[in-house]
Amino acid sequence: MSTEATTTETTPSHFLGNYLIKLYCGNDIMKDIVLWRRKKLSTMIIVTATVTWVLMEVYQFNFLTLMSWLTISVVASIFIYSNMLTLLGKEPQNLLRLELEEETAVRMAKTVRAWIEKSIKWFFIVSTKEDWPVFVGVMARLLAISYVGNCMDFLTFIYIGILAGMTLPLTYNKNEDKIKRCMEWLREKYKRFYEIIDEKAIKKIKSRILNENEKEKKIE
Numbered sequence: 271m272s273t274e275a276t277t278t279e280t281t282p283s284h285f286l287g288n289y290l291i292k293l294y295c296g297n298d299i300m301k302d303i304v305l306w307r308r309k310k311l312s313t314m315i316i317v318t319a320t321v322t323w324v325l326m327e328v329y330q331f332n333f334l335t336l337m338s339w340l341t342i343s344v345v346a347s348i349f350i351y352s353n354m355l356t357l358l359g360k361e362p363q364n365l366l367r368l369e370l371e372e373e374t375a376v377r378m379a380k381t382v383r384a385w386i387e388k389s390i391k392w393f394f395i396v397s398t399k400e401d402w403p404v405f406v407g408v409m410a411r412l413l414a415i416s417y418v419g420n421c422m423d424f425l426t427f428i429y430i431g432i433l434a435g436m437t438l439p440l441t442y443n444k445n446e447d448k449i450k451r452c453m454e455w456l457r458e459k460y461k462r463f464y465e466i467i468d469e470k471a472i473k474k475i476k477s478r479i480l481n482e483n484e485k486e487k488k489i490e
Contacts, residue, residue: 304439
């Protein structure tokens with residue numbers, strides 16, 4: 271394998287991109303939801319997120335109050351449903367048999383662990399690799415998130431994230447070629463801008479530091 275191919279695989283941008291592809295494409299249910307192949311489930315997620323945001327942000331419901339009312343609704347619905355079946359002479363389902371399978375719990379734990387490990391590895395790759403364009407891009411994104419955080423609360427940020435996660439993949443899937451061409455154009459512009467900065471500023475700073483070090487050595 272060539273050195274160039276190895277470098278490409280270990281860059282933070284490719285690392286994050288490959289991870290997101292595996293996250294969406296590796297999980298069939300997740301892929302079907304974000305691409306709206308399971309319209310009922312996708313619609314339910316959007317409606318639930320919207321209702322939660324409206325109740326907590328517009329009507330100022332407390333989270334504990336909201337969860338209490340939700341639990342009351344679920345328990346009351348199950349109670350009424352079971353008693354209606356009894357009155358109709360039908361045997362209600364034994365809900366006590368419901369349990370979380372060990373395989374499912376282990377799979378969930380492994381998924382969370384893999385996500386945490388990949389996130390930590392990505393942070394170290396960004397910090398240790400001498401790739402200035404990627405480093406500057408990551409810092410710019412984090413500063414943008416910090417600025418957005420000052421403009422809205424965490425719940426609104428999560429709600430917008432859910433809406434984006436349910437609409438952007440579908441939009442990308444329908445306009446993949448156009449988006450790729452646009453991204454290539456932006457990448458070329460970014461590279462040219464970085465080359466100009468590197469030539470006019472960074473290289474001059476490095477040369478000055480080297481010259482000063484050489485002068486100090488000669489004086490010693």
